[in-house]
Amino acid sequence: MVAFLVALTIILLVTLDLLIRWRLARRAKPAPALVPAVTRVMDLLLPSLQLERFALPGGLFFHRGHTWVNLLFSGQVKVGLDDFLQKLLGRVDALTLPPLGTEIKQDKPFAMIRQGTRAVILTAPVDGVVCAVNTELEKAPGLLKRDPYTRGWLVALRPTNLAANLSRLKVGESALTWLKGELTRLQEYLYVTLTLKRDALVGATAADGGLLADGLLEHVDDETWAEFHTRFLSV
Helix, strand or coil, rough: HCCCHHHHHHHHHHHHHHHHHHHHHHHHHCCCHHHHHHHHHHHHHHHHHHHHHHHCEEEEEEECCCCCCCCCCCCCCCEEEEEEHHHHHCCCEECCCCCCCEECCCCCCEEEEEEEEEEEEEECCEEEEEECCCCCCCCCHCCHHHHCCCCCEEEEEEEHHHHHHHHEEEEHHHHHHHHHHHHHHHHHHHHHHHCCCCCCECCECCCCCCCCCCCHHHHHHHHHHHHHHHHHHCC
């Protein structure tokens, strides 16, 4: 009798161990069709995420929150949104800019772009006091997309700590290297995100069946939108 109980106990333990191993193996094993599907999506998307697709004018200083600064002969500076963010963002429904006289600080929020119920918070590239606001954007926020570096500027500032601020920004070759790194980060982020979530990207298809970086964020779910904001715009 004792021998029977011992044998039965051993069988139960072995069966339980096999069951646990089987369940762990099922959890660790990816869905068989997922990775090839992600690879196909990335193959379509990558051509529009190449460096030459993004404008990067010389002489402008770029902040890691994807805003820029242009030094004016008057001593003031203009601030705007870079081509990387405007392309990915896509449609611009509304824009909130600080009123005249507002003091803004480098690395702190100063403006907001809305797309439907979602928003992007922009970070100030330098310290300064707002001395002009681009009122054209109130009537035509699409200027941010059509002309982000000239007519699509956001605000003009009287800088208050310019030399120190500029030392933390990217210009010329350093800006080019930085943008290359951002595009690499974005590609890696999209691959991981699409691997983990089948439905993170649900559109952005071009006429020829490819995928476009332009407007990519319009086609991601809310969780992916928020995660992109944290990874690429928060400082």
